[in-house]
Amino acid sequence: MIIGVDLGGTFIKAGLVDNGRILRKIAKPTEAEKGKQRVIRNVLDCIAELQSDKVESVGIGSPGQIDHTKGVVLNSSNLQISNVNFPGIILQELNLPAKIDNDANCFALGEFLHGAGEGARNMVGITMGTGIGSGVIIDCRLYTGRNAAAELGHTVIKHNGEMCACGRKGHLEAYTGTRGIQKLFGKKLSPEDIFKLAAKRNKNALKTWDSVGNYLGVGIANAIHTYDPDVVVIGGSVAKAWRFFSKSMMKTVNELSLLPKTKIVKASLADAGVIGAASL
Amino acid sequence: MIIGVDLGGTFIKAGLVDNGRILRKIAKPTEAEKGKQRVIRNVLDCIAELQSDKVESVGIGSPGQIDHTKGVVLNSSNLQISNVNFPGIILQELNLPAKIDNDANCFALGEFLHGAGEGARNMVGITMGTGIGSGVIIDCRLYTGRNAAAELGHTVIKHNGEMCACGRKGHLEAYTGTRGIQKLFGKKLSPEDIFKLAAKRNKNALKTWDSVGNYLGVGIANAIHTYDPDVVVIGGSVAKAWRFFSKSMMKTVNELSLLPKTKIVKASLADAGVIGAASL
Numbered sequence: 001m002i003i004g005v006d007l008g009g010t011f012i013k014a015g016l017v018d019n020g021r022i023l024r025k026i027a028k029p030t031e032a033e034k035g036k037q038r039v040i041r042n043v044l045d046c047i048a049e050l051q052s053d054k055v056e057s058v059g060i061g062s063p064g065q066i067d068h069t070k071g072v073v074l075n076s077s078n079l080q081i082s083n084v085n086f087p088g089i090i091l092q093e094l095n096l097p098a099k100i101d102n103d104a105n106c107f108a109l110g111e112f113l114h115g116a117g118e119g120a121r122n123m124v125g126i127t128m129g130t131g132i133g134s135g136v137i138i139d140c141r142l143y144t145g146r147n148a149a150a151e152l153g154h155t156v157i158k159h160n161g162e163m164c165a166c167g168r169k170g171h172l173e174a175y176t177g178t179r180g181i182q183k184l185f186g187k188k189l190s191p192e193d194i195f196k197l198a199a200k201r202n203k204n205a206l207k208t209w210d211s212v213g214n215y216l217g218v219g220i221a222n223a224i225h226t227y228d229p230d231v232v233v234i235g236g237s238v239a240k241a242w243r244f245f246s247k248s249m250m251k252t253v254n255e256l257s258l259l260p261k262t263k264i265v266k267a268s269l270a271d272a273g274v275i276g277a278a279s280l
Numbered sequence: 281m282i283i284g285v286d287l288g289g290t291f292i293k294a295g296l297v298d299n300g301r302i303l304r305k306i307a308k309p310t311e312a313e314k315g316k317q318r319v320i321r322n323v324l325d326c327i328a329e330l331q332s333d334k335v336e337s338v339g340i341g342s343p344g345q346i347d348h349t350k351g352v353v354l355n356s357s358n359l360q361i362s363n364v365n366f367p368g369i370i371l372q373e374l375n376l377p378a379k380i381d382n383d384a385n386c387f388a389l390g391e392f393l394h395g396a397g398e399g400a401r402n403m404v405g406i407t408m409g410t411g412i413g414s415g416v417i418i419d420c421r422l423y424t425g426r427n428a429a430a431e432l433g434h435t436v437i438k439h440n441g442e443m444c445a446c447g448r449k450g451h452l453e454a455y456t457g458t459r460g461i462q463k464l465f466g467k468k469l470s471p472e473d474i475f476k477l478a479a480k481r482n483k484n485a486l487k488t489w490d491s492v493g494n495y496l497g498v499g500i501a502n503a504i505h506t507y508d509p510d511v512v513v514i515g516g517s518v519a520k521a522w523r524f525f526s527k528s529m530m531k532t533v534n535e536l537s538l539l540p541k542t543k544i545v546k547a548s549l550a551d552a553g554v555i556g557a558a559s560l
Contacts, residue, residue, distance in 0.1 A: 065538075065539075122425055122426070136506075138418055138419075138423065139418075139419070143418065144508070145402055145507055145508025145509060146402070146508045146509070146510060146539070146540070147508060147539070147540075148508050148538075148539050149506065149507055149508035150505075150506060150508075151505040151506070151508075151538065151539070152505070152506065154505050154538055155501075155502040155505045155506060156437055156498050156501065156502055156536065157436055157437075157439050158438055158439040158440075159437050159438040159441070159495070159498050160438075161439070166538060168535070168536050168538075170438075215439070218436050218439050221435075221436065222435040222436055222502070223506070225430075225431040225432070225434050225435045226416075226429065226430060226431070226432065226435060226502075226503070226506045226507070227425055227429055227506070228424070228425025228426045228427060228428050228429035228430075228431075229425060229426075230426060255448070256436065256448050258345075258428075258431065258434055258446060258448075259345075259426070259427070259428050259431070260426070260427075
């Protein structure tokens with residue numbers, strides 16, 4: 001059995017995973033505001049809680065760019081855990097071997113192996129949350145390039161367009177990440193609240209999701225033109241609004257794509273990140 | 281020895297290739313305006329002229345999308361050769377086994393194996409001509425996705441921007457393909473002529489290449505954020521203007537890229553397409 005950890009900005013989710021199935025699951029606040037050492041402590045506590053003789057190893061999905069040779073988090077704008085060597089710390093403190101990858105990569109791997117991407121050879125996974133994360137499977141394996149392939153959130157879809165959290169303009173994330181959605185809505189409500197308003201047929205909320213789908217469609221069409229994948233899987237907390245943005249998303253993809261129709265589906269696992277981390 | 285054929289819109293170039301070196305090279309007008317049968321005839325004539333007992337097989341680089349399972353050109357907007365099965369025809373007429381791939385893929389493969397991409401593991405190749413072609417090498421092999429991966433020319437860099445030849449808006453090709461360059465220049469001169477004017481320090485021409493570099497930089501930054509390659513290689517006839525567009529291109533890439541600096545270089549082979557076709 002393997003312990004999978006999904007290190008999020010708000011919660012750490014960890015699961016005892018056996019061949020893609022979560023046998024036991026726990027969650028703890030990340031407490032990012034209390035600093036790097038506290039975050040490390042909380043991750044270790046989660047793992048220790050699930051540890052037993054049957055656990056062989058640990059996989060961690062972390063925000064930010066990962067140095068795959070060193071197993072170190074290079075930087076993460078949402079979580080101050082730069083230069084943390086989780087595999088080294090886990091081995092030292094808990095005597096368990098550990099692997100680490102980007103959280104969106106873990107999401108993609110989880111969905112590919114046990115979720116909506118099953119059976120594909122090449123797959124693009126996109127997570128919608130505070131930011132737009134993505135991971136890509138090529139020839140049935142996670143593709144990472146030198147280190148950080150598939151940063152689709154930071155591809156330009158509108159040259160000189162809206163400002164992204166990273167400080168560059170026109171990125172996909174600037175239109176479809178939480179801040180982008182708030183800007184489209186015109187008020188600083190959470191995507192969750194804008195979703196609830198849409199469910200009540202609020203016109204501005206419905207129009208906002210329609211626009212989000214349109215911009216997301218541009219990004220997906222670009223991903224199709226770069227990877228020509230068998231399937232694109234969309235997940236993350238904001239994908240909950242699927243029924244409000246998927247129509248305009250599909251329309252835009254169909255308008256922009258020159259290639260044969262590509263399958264675009266909603267993620268099917270509740271904890272793809274945990275399962276993917278355990279599958280690293 | 282292998283015969284490599286680069287089927288272009290104006291010329292067919294063919295070479296007798298031995299381990300990446302061209303021993304003999306010929307060129308014939310494509311005569312696309314005389315129809316599909318004439319183009320096929322001209323390709324066969326080129327191959328026949330180079331054929332000998334020492335030739336084992338043929339590789340063809342063709343414009344358009346290729347159906348890799350059937351070896352058929354699906355469609356090509358610049359050349360009317362839809363549904364032509366070159367491998368089948370070459371086997372029947374000349375008794376030689378043949379392979380086919382997209383011309384930009386052949387360019388990328390040639391530069392990867394014997395040119396500016398040598399030693400890389402992952403590489404993006406971009407050809408600048410009438411259109412913007414591209415090919416990508418992943419894990420030392422051409423990556424084609426389902427069929428047509430790396431259509432970077434048709435990725436959106438400016439949502440709702442300039443019209444592309446394909447009928448969609450805001451594509452990289454709409455700013456950096458021949459038509460795009462002409463639009464930026466404001467007159468229907470050939471890129472070659474705009475290059476010559478720049479060499480004479482014509483201000484509008486210099487400004488045009490500066491803009492081309494800027495837009496190309498957006499496309500390259502996107503390619504870096506999707507593939508995180510070891511190197512990006514730029515070729516094609518329009519790359520001749522490298523010294524006029526490379527500065528703004530590099531500047532834009534550096535501004536937009538979140539990743540460690542990526543090598544971006546000019547193609548080093550005169551006939552990467554022929555050599556790559558022979559290496560399929």
